[in-house]
Structure formats: structure tokens, C-alpha cells
Amino acid sequence: MLDLIINEFPKIFPEVNNILAGGIPIFARVAGLIRTAPFLQRSEIPMIAKVGFALIFTITLSMLIRPETPPQGVSIIYSVIINFLCGALIGFIVNCIVKAIESGGDMINMQQGVSSATIMDPTTSSQISIMGRIFSLLGLIIFLEIGGAYWTFNAFIRSFEIFPVYSSFVPLDQIVNMPYLVKITSNVLYIGLQIASPVLLATLGQDIILGIISKTAPQVNVFQMSFLFKPCMGAAILVVIMPSLLNVISDFFMSFANIF
Numbered sequence: 001m002l003d004l005i006i007n008e009f010p011k012i013f014p015e016v017n018n019i020l021a022g023g024i025p026i027f028a029r030v031a032g033l034i035r036t037a038p039f040l041q042r043s044e045i046p047m048i049a050k051v052g053f054a055l056i057f058t059i060t061l062s063m064l065i066r067p068e069t070p071p072q073g074v075s076i077i078y079s080v081i082i083n084f085l086c087g088a089l090i091g092f093i094v095n096c097i098v099k100a101i102e103s104g105g106d107m108i109n110m111q112q113g114v115s116s117a118t119i120m121d122p123t124t125s126s127q128i129s130i131m132g133r134i135f136s137l138l139g140l141i142i143f144l145e146i147g148g149a150y151w152t153f154n155a156f157i158r159s160f161e162i163f164p165v166y167s168s169f170v171p172l173d174q175i176v177n178m179p180y181l182v183k184i185t186s187n188v189l190y191i192g193l194q195i196a197s198p199v200l201l202a203t204l205g206q207d208i209i210l211g212i213i214s215k216t217a218p219q220v221n222v223f224q225m226s227f228l229f230k231p232c233m234g235a236a237i238l239v240v241i242m243p244s245l246l247n248v249i250s251d252f253f254m255s256f257a258n259i260f
Contacts, residue, residue, distance in 0.1 A: 023058050023059070023062045024076060024079075024080060025076070025079040025080050025082075025083040025165045025166070026058050026061050026062060026065070026083070026165060027054060027055070027058040028079075028080040028081075028083040028084040028087070029083035029084065029086055029087035029156075029159070029165075030054045030057050030058055030061070030087060030156075031054055031084060031087065032083070032084040032085060032086065032087025032088035032089075032090075032091065033087040033088070033090055033091045033152075033156055034050050034053070034054060034087075034091070035084075035087075035088055035091065036087075036088045036089075036090075036091030036092045036094075036095055037090075037091035037094050037095065037152060038091075038094060038095050038098045038099075038140055038143075039140060039143070039144060039148070039149060039152075040053075040091070041091070041095075061157070061160075064157070065160050065165070079165065079166055082167075083165065086159060086163055087156065087159075090152070090155055090156055090159060091152075093181065093184060094148070094151075094152050096184045096185055096188060097143070097184055097252075097253065097256050098136070098139050098140055098143055099136075099188055100139075100184075100187050100188045100190075100191040100192055100252070101135050101136065101138065101139030101191070101192070101195065101249055101252075102128075102132050102133075102135055102136040102139065102192075103132075103188050103189065103191075103192030104135055104191065104192035104193070104194070104195030104196045105129065105131040105132040105133070105134060105135025105136065105195075105196075106128075106129050106131065106132040106192070107192055107193065107195075107196035107199075107200065108131045108135075108195075108196045108199045108200075108234060108238070109129035109130060109131035109132055110129070111196065111199055111200050111203045111230070111234065112131070112199070112203065112230050112231045112233075112234035112235075135195070138249070139249060142246065142249050142250055142253065143253055146250055146253055146254065147257075148253060151257055184256060187252075191252055194248065195245060195248065195249070198237050198241050199234045199237050199238065202233055202234070202237045203230055203233060203234060206226075206229055206230065206233055207226070210225060210226055210229075
């Protein structure tokens with residue numbers, strides 16, 4: 001009885017059958033986005049919530065895109081792999097934008113002399129600095145607050161126009177804008193240095209002052225003094241520049257509003 005229903009279903013509901021068949025590669029593209037997008041890949045989000053979101057988003061996109069019957073000779077496995085990579089590429093681009101803020105926190109953490117204070121990041125299963133974690137969360141909050149999630153999903157939906165679900169040819173020149181990709185990856189260091197520059201300059205001046213003290217008064221243990229002064233100086237500078245820093249981060253995100 002079940003076999004009869006399965007065989008007759010495509011004949012009775014051909015449009016529904018096409019949508020269900022097209023939902024598999026669409027689900028793979030959504031899974032790729034969830035795997036790499038910074039606000040979706042976090043391990044704090046339960047897996048059941050990610051799967052549920054992927055299913056709901058896939059159903060919504062299937063009704064919006066209305067995929068046709070798979071062409072003859074197209075491998076479903078190949079389509080699933082290619083669509084997963086396409087979604088992961090969009091998430092990677094978004095991740096590079098947010099990682100630039102985290103790199104600034106890593107520089108500040110190292111310059112403050114607390115680089116040994118690391119914590120386990122459950123998202124990447126690696127050790128990260130405390131300031132890097134703080135700036136990563138700060139950048140993620142600002143990114144979502146100014147509409148980063150909308151940019152990401154808008155780019156994701158537009159990807160179906162450039163690269164259809166069952167396309168066997170991958171238009172890399174349209175999917176990957178190389179000047180744009182080079183710009184966002186190079187900005188990881190540039191923007192991180194911009195964010196960390198006030199703390200870097202302040203601690204550099206402090207090192208110069210401590211060096212002068214060590215020459216004029218050798219009996220003073222300058223090495224131990226630096227462990228006390230650098231974190232306090234860095235924290236004080238961050239408190240002062242934080243309002244301006246938020247504007248810098250927002251302007252940086254706004255410059256990449258056209259993600260895809």
C-alpha cells in the first residue's frame with residue numbers, strides 16, 4: 001500500500017513533488033550557510049534549533065523559488081555538494097567581515113600583556129584571548145543591530161538567481177568577486193590595527209616611560225610594574241574610546257552592506 005502511494009504521489013501532485021525534490025539541494029545550501037555564518041554557527045544554539053530553522057527556511061525558499069523538475073542526467077549528490085559549498089562561501093564572506101573586529105581584540109589583548117589569559121571557544125574548539133572574545137561578541141551584536149542578518153539572507157536569496165539549484169556550471173566570476181574577497185580578507189588586519197591603535201600607542205608610550213625609568217633608576221623593578229600598568233592603561237583607554245569605537249565598527253560594517 002505504501003509503495004502504491006509513493007508511486008502515485010508524483011502523478012497526483014506533480015508540483016508538490018517537484019518542490020520536495022528541489023528542497024534537498026536548497027536544504028544543503030542553507031546548511032552550508034548555517035555552518036559558516038557567524039550568527040548561525042555558534043555552538044550556543046542547539047542543533048535541533050538549527051535543523052528546525054533550516055527546514056523552515058528551506059520550505060519558505062521552495063515556495064518562493066519554486067524549483068522545477070531535476071534535468072535529466074543531473075546527479076543529486078553533485079547538486080547537494082555544490083549547493084552546500086555555495087552556502088558556505090556566503091557564510092565565509094560574512095565571517096571574514098566579523099573576524100576583522102575580533103583581530104583587533106587579539107592585538108589589544110597581546111599588547112596589554114595578558115596574552116596568556118585565554119579561554120576555550122566552543123564554536124571553534126580552540127583557545128582564544130579574552131579581549132578577542134569580547135570584541136567578537138561586540139562586533140556580532142553591532143552587525144545584527146545594523147541589519148547584518150538582512151544583508152546575509154538577501155545575498156543568500158540572490159544566490160539562487162546567479163547559481164540555480166540544478167546548475168552544473170559554477171559561475172565563479174559572478175559568485176566570487178575577487179576584488180571584493182581580497183578587500184574583506186585584507187581588512188581583517190587593517191581594521192584590527194585601526195581598532196587596536198589607541199591602545200597600542202598608549203602602551204607604547206608607557207613602555208618608553210618605563211624604559212626611561214629603568215635607565216634613571218635601575219633599582220626599580222620595571223618588569224613587574226609593566227604587568228600592573230599595561231592592563232589598567234589598556235582598560236582605561238578602552239573605556240574612553242568605546243563610544244567612538246562603536247561608530248568605527250558600524251561604519252566598517254556599513255561599507256560591506258552589499259555582501260553578495
